[in-house]
Amino acid sequence: MSTSLSWLRRHERGNRVAVSFMVWVATHLGRVAARALLYPICAYFLVSSREARLSIRVFLERVLGRRIGWCDLFRQYYCFASTILDRVYLLTGRYDLFEIDMRGVEIVTEYLSRGQGCLLLGAHLGSFEIVKASALTHTRLDIKMLMYEENAQMTRDVMRGLNPAVADAVIPAGMPDTMLQVKECLDHGGMVGILGDRILGPVQVTPCTFLGKPAAFPTNPMRLASVLKVPVILFFGLYQGRNRYQIHFELFAQEVAINRENRDLELQRWTQRYAGRLQYYCQLAPDNWFNFFDFWDEQSYASTQVDLDAGACVMGRADPPQPDLGRPPVQD
Numbered sequence: 001m002s003t004s005l006s007w008l009r010r011h012e013r014g015n016r017v018a019v020s021f022m023v024w025v026a027t028h029l030g031r032v033a034a035r036a037l038l039y040p041i042c043a044y045f046l047v048s049s050r051e052a053r054l055s056i057r058v059f060l061e062r063v064l065g066r067r068i069g070w071c072d073l074f075r076q077y078y079c080f081a082s083t084i085l086d087r088v089y090l091l092t093g094r095y096d097l098f099e100i101d102m103r104g105v106e107i108v109t110e111y112l113s114r115g116q117g118c119l120l121l122g123a124h125l126g127s128f129e130i131v132k133a134s135a136l137t138h139t140r141l142d143i144k145m146l147m148y149e150e151n152a153q154m155t156r157d158v159m160r161g162l163n164p165a166v167a168d169a170v171i172p173a174g175m176p177d178t179m180l181q182v183k184e185c186l187d188h189g190g191m192v193g194i195l196g197d198r199i200l201g202p203v204q205v206t207p208c209t210f211l212g213k214p215a216a217f218p219t220n221p222m223r224l225a226s227v228l229k230v231p232v233i234l235f236f237g238l239y240q241g242r243n244r245y246q247i248h249f250e251l252f253a254q255e256v257a258i259n260r261e262n263r264d265l266e267l268q269r270w271t272q273r274y275a276g277r278l279q280y281y282c283q284l285a286p287d288n289w290f291n292f293f294d295f296w297d298e299q300s301y302a303s304t305q306v307d308l309d310a311g312a313c314v315m316g317r318a319d320p321p322q323p324d325l326g327r328p329p330v331q332d
Helices: 002-007 015-027 032-048 052-064 070-091 105-114 128-139 150-162 166-171 177-189 220-228 260-286 308-315
Strands: 100-104 118-122 143-147 170-172 190-197 207-211 213-218 233-238 244-253
Touching: 002 032, 015 032, 015 070, 052 128, 070 128, 070 233, 105 213, 105 233, 105 244, 118 170, 118 213, 118 220, 128 143, 128 166, 128 190, 128 233, 128 244, 143 150, 143 166, 143 177, 150 308, 170 177, 177 190, 177 220, 207 260, 213 260, 233 260, 244 260
Parallel strands: 100 244, 118 190, 118 233, 143 170, 143 190
Antiparallel strands: 207 213, 233 244
16 A cells, blocks of 8 residues: 555544543633643654654655754644644534634635535645534535545544534545435535545546645546536635634636546646645645645556646646745744
């Protein structure tokens, strides 16, 4: 199994008692006390998770273009842990604890007013929970997440204990009735969120340029969009420190049309476009990258059938090079 597929076989670290204790601290002693506990927790995982640490170092060096120190790595872990902690408050309806800056929400409300279902396409960048909570609060939108939960059963169970309705908001990937549930939600004017940056199988991938080097991206999101023929909206809930989030919605395509005669190249073209926009948002918030594995693992794209150069000729550049926006401060 390639490195970028290894996340599927990784089990959660920690134990249910420790997670339950953190939830108790968060709900009974408050967010300040819970965030203070994140310092020793993050320090432990930073020191003990060598593979994840090295992978994050590679990402940060590519996105920032400089050498990475221990403080940079710790900030990445702390940002990730902060968004996980905030899920406790979001699931218990404590939206008042957060300052949320929503950008492009008019795109969502326009489709909502028409009763038009859409695919929301995101990534493991920032918090999808803050996006879901904000959409429910500000637009009363019916939104479900299509996701793979098998490697995070402990966290899933704890979160469902906080809010049993979270189970109804998830469509499990790979089940016999998955497509039926997706279509039912869309037909009722709802939105289905998917994360397009992790590989679920070694076959349905295509090589894309990401932060200057080829990386394998799954083609399943574009295949799904082309079958459903609904608008696709990008979404990213970027954590900006303390209690602040910035949510971005961006229209990706009115419809993802795939010509069967050039299916592989067109899948590469659409996926590269997604990779280009993901790169842009990574540059906006490098601390929000939560893929703790080797994203540029050569084994995962070496066997794909689409030639990267040929795909680039068909599609042109996915996006113009984005300026280095620097590393926004994440305040503790």
